[in-house]
Amino acid sequence: MTAVTETQQDRLVIEAPRTRKKRPSQSGRGTNFEMYAWIFMRMSGLLLVFLVLGHLSIMLLLDGGVQRINFGFVAGRWASPFWRTWDLMQLWLAQLHGTNGLRVIINDYAERDGTRFWLKMLLYTSSFLVLVLGTLVIFTFDPDLAG
Amino acid sequence: MQAPAGTLYRGREGMWSWVAHRVTGVLIFFFLFAHVLDTALVRVSPDSYNRIMDTYKTPLVNLMEVGLVGAVLFHALNGIRVMLIDFWAKGTRYQKQMTYVVVAVLLLVMVPATYRMTAHTFAALFGSTT
Numbered sequence: 001m002t003a004v005t006e007t008q009q010d011r012l013v014i015e016a017p018r019t020r021k022k023r024p025s026q027s028g029r030g031t032n033f034e035m036y037a038w039i040f041m042r043m044s045g046l047l048l049v050f051l052v053l054g055h056l057s058i059m060l061l062l063d064g065g066v067q068r069i070n071f072g073f074v075a076g077r078w079a080s081p082f083w084r085t086w087d088l089m090q091l092w093l094a095q096l097h098g099t100n101g102l103r104v105i106i107n108d109y110a111e112r113d114g115t116r117f118w119l120k121m122l123l124y125t126s127s128f129l130v131l132v133l134g135t136l137v138i139f140t141f142d143p144d145l146a147g
Numbered sequence: 148m149q150a151p152a153g154t155l156y157r158g159r160e161g162m163w164s165w166v167a168h169r170v171t172g173v174l175i176f177f178f179l180f181a182h183v184l185d186t187a188l189v190r191v192s193p194d195s196y197n198r199i200m201d202t203y204k205t206p207l208v209n210l211m212e213v214g215l216v217g218a219v220l221f222h223a224l225n226g227i228r229v230m231l232i233d234f235w236a237k238g239t240r241y242q243k244q245m246t247y248v249v250v251a252v253l254l255l256v257m258v259p260a261t262y263r264m265t266a267h268t269f270a271a272l273f274g275s276t277t
Contacts, residue, residue, distance in 0.1 A: 071193035098176035134183045
């Protein structure tokens with residue numbers, strides 16, 4: 001009962017910024033998940049600035065841009081462990097960064113508990129599949145498929 | 148207890164850069180989903196990958212790539228602004244000025260980037276001599 005009333009009050013009252021709470025974590029399971037998520041967004045974001053802007057520069061701006069990309073171009077790049085590592089880091093950091101971003105957005109705008117839950121399940125499922133698929137593609141790439 | 152009524156949406160530079168950060172973030176997220184799927188075609192066959200890449204080279208998708216680069220660049224620059232607000236002692240004081248720096252750098256980079264990215268499309272469409 002008390003929990004329900006508190007939740008309802010949280011929705012109505014806008015607290016003053018930096019109000020001290022007994023329990024900073026929303027989940028209240030003794031973890032500080034939201035703080036680690038906050039830190040992760042900044043650390044991954046900083047790395048992604050270099051990884052993604054580098055990726056876009058190479059793929060779309062330099063040396064003919066998108067017009068020169070084909071299977072052979074990918075094979076040439078992924079022959080090097082450097083670019084495979086680059087792409088793998090980029091995939092994981094970007095996907096997790098984006099998943100957490102969308103999690104926050106869902107929490108902000110989906111008001112019904114059921115809607116929030118299922119939207120997040122959809123998000124986590126698709127993220128998991130994207131990560132597995134992307135990782136497999138990078139690790140199992142076969143240039144000889146060209147025959 | 149009297150709850151402070153109203154809204155936290157204050158408008159102006161701070162709110163709108165926050166809105167734009169969310170919108171560009173969601174756009175980039177959905178592109179990443181499509182991009183991992185199209186790249187996965189390298190495991191199907193070189194031909195299927197080359198065919199999807201050919202669609203990336205068409206004028207309409209080429210224009211969307213300009214949008215993608217703009218969205219990523221804004222998200223990156225504004226992300227740096229957010230980190231400066233969080234970790235730099237004077238960050239909050241200069242958040243408004245930093246918004247204008249973000250927009251200025253964005254425009255400064257996007258003008259030549261757009262030219263480079265669309266040069267081939269324009270040449271193909273209008274037979275430019277360059």
